[in-house]
Structure formats: C-alpha cells, structure tokens
Amino acid sequence: MKPAVLTGEHFMTGDVACAEGALAAGCLFFGGYPITPATEIAEHMASRLPDVCGTFVQMEDEIAAMASILGASCAGVKSMTATSGPGFSLIMENLGLGICTETPCVVVNVQRAGPSTGLPTLGAQGDMMQARWGSHGHYEIIALAPASPQELFYLTITAFNLSETYRTPVLVMTDEVTGHLSERVVIPEAGAIKLRHRPAPKGRKDRFKPFQPGPNGVAPMAIAGEGYGIHVTGLTHDERGYPGMNVETQIEMMGRLTLKIQNNLDDIIRTESYRMEDAEIVIVSYGISARSSLAAVDEARDQGIKAGLLRLITVWPFPEQQIKKLAEKVRGFVTVEINLGQIHLEVQRCAGGRVPAFLVGHPGGAVIPPERIVETLKTAF
DSSP states (O other), X not given: OOOSSOOEEEEEEHHHHHHHHHHHTTOXXXXXXXXXXXXXXXXXXXXXXXXXXXXXEEOSSHHHHHHHHHHHHHTTOOEEEEEOHHHHHHHHHHHHHHHHTTOOEEEEEEEEEOSTTOEEEEEOOTTHHHHHHSSSSSOOOEEEOOOSHHHHHHHHHHHHHHHHHHTSEEEEEEEHHHHHOEEEEEEOOGGGSOOOOOOOOOSOGGXXXXXXXXXXXXXXXXXXXXXXXXXXXXXXXXXXXOBOOSHHHHHHHHXXXXXXXXXXXXXXXXXXXXXXXXXXXXXXXXXXHHHHHHHHHHHHHHTTOOEEEEEESEEESOOHHHHHHHHTTSSEEEEEESSSSHHHHHHHHHHTTSSOEEEEEOOSSSOOOHHHHHHHHHHHO
C-alpha cells in the first residue's frame, strides 16, 4: 500500500495537486463524472484511492455525484467531487441539500469559459456568483480560490478542514489555467499537516439532537450506524431533525445555518497583501488573475504608480470589512478577473461610492496580461 501522503518535491499539475491535497486531508471517497478540465482530478483519485483503502465511484452524472458524496459523508467518510461549469450547474440542487442538512464535503470547480458548453478547454472565472447564489434560498457558503498548484494542494486541505469544522459543503473555485499548470509542489510529512474533524456527539444517545448547536454554533455530527437517533431531511427542520412547516422553525433553522459562518469570519476569511503598506490604488484579484496582478503591481511601481494587491484567497464569505476600511484611505480599486464583473460588483458595493472602482475583465478563454492592468491604472487614475 502506498502512503496517503506522497511527501517530497514533485512537478505536477494543479489538478493532480488538488487530488493529492484531498488525500492528505483524509479524503476516502470520491464520487464524480468526467468533465473537461477537471477530469484529471477524478483520474488521479481513481488511481490513488485504492492505495489508502478509499473508494472511487464514477456516477451517471453530476447530480448523482453530489448525492453520493453527501451519503458518504453521513457515513463518516471525508468525501469530494470535482467538476466544471455544466456539471457545477447540475450540482446546485444537492449542494443546497448539503447546506440544509449540514453535511461536510468538498466540491472543486475547475472553471472554464461559458455559458453552456462554452470553451471546454480554456479557462475563466465566470462561476463566482453561481458559487455564492447558485442554489435556491438564502444561505452562507465558503469558497476558496487557489492561485497555483502548490496552493491547490494546501487549499484543498483547508477546504476539508473548514468543511469539517462548520459542517457544510466547501467550494474550491479554481480554473482551467491553474488546474492544468505544471509547477513545483512540495508535499510535507503527514505529521506536519494539521487536520480538523467534525465535532463528535457526547452524552446519552437517546437524547441526542442532531442539529443542536455547540459553543461555536456548530452541531456535533453523529455517524450513521453508531446508535444515535438521526433524522435527516431537506425540509425545514428543528434541532431534532424533524420537519417543522412553519415560520418559527424556518427562522430557527436559518439562524443555525447562517450564523455559524457569520460569527466565525476571522477563522474563515483569508487574504494576502502585496506592497499594500503605502498603496494608493488597490488591485483586487484572485486565482490565476492574481498572478497577472502581482506582475502588474511591480510594473506599475516601476512607473511611479503606488499600486498594491489584495489577493482574495477566500472569496466567499467576501472580506467586505477589509474593503470598506481600505476605501477610507486609498484613491480607488481595480478588480481583475476573467469574467465581465462578478466580484467587481462586490468591490463596488463595499467601496460604497467613497472611491471609484474599475474593472479589468475578460469574458473567458485567455489570461489577462499585466500590461492591460497597468494601462487601466494609468488611465483611470
């Protein structure tokens, strides 16, 4: 049997690094359906999961794939699926089920240009608002945006940790460019990787309430078959898991689902700053676009423009307080993303009209070059 963690230095694609990150996090079940440009994640998991006594199942479609990882998670196994645009759309209904039933799992979206079939082999970042509001109803979601194969490894682990901690599906929103990019990836020893696990129930099994929040707002999670009385439904339900078809139960349930995220933003939200100490213009970007933005900051500085980069590692929940504070002291914002302005609208909202916010966007299929970003910095300000 091969080890769960392939320690050492490797030259691998982002998709493979993502799969290795999942294994390092303790993932033992993958349910998926092939789709460009995420298929390599499924292929690698199919090859590697038998090494760690895990299970790979190719489902008939992405609807079933999402259902399968929810079922595996209820049985106590860390689980994951990976997909791209059209498959991500099919996942949405059961994503809502996972949020409602507070079932931890990880969904990776290797974004490609859309809508519909679009450009299957070319990258984009056009699913960012779908990640936030793609399922129906009001809810909170956690979505991470890696910018390199190395970060795909680590953020996949982070996604599992956050999923287990807060009992919710977590999204890894990468893109075709990062997923197919081959770079050096360093995988540490297993003992150096910090893992979190879902809170376990305590006390008498006959008095267990499967959705009664703990101190951090998250309910302990019993594993099916351990003897606890469990009732799981996508209907509005109370702390016992029993349906309650009234406004009062809806208010109570929605408080549980939303506050466990909203009250723990400091633990969930991650950003990275570059040359922000004296920045007058802030570039906000994420994923592969942040790499172009990093080069643009240096080029702008060489031309006397005091630019800095705020890289969003966590895109959802959105770091709105950080943007609001920056809006009080900078001249403006430039959002760089491979869509026509999805996260840009959030930057505008948080800036609140105090300073201008401009978009450097692209409908998909190509990486935004640093020169175009610098040109916007020069003309807009």
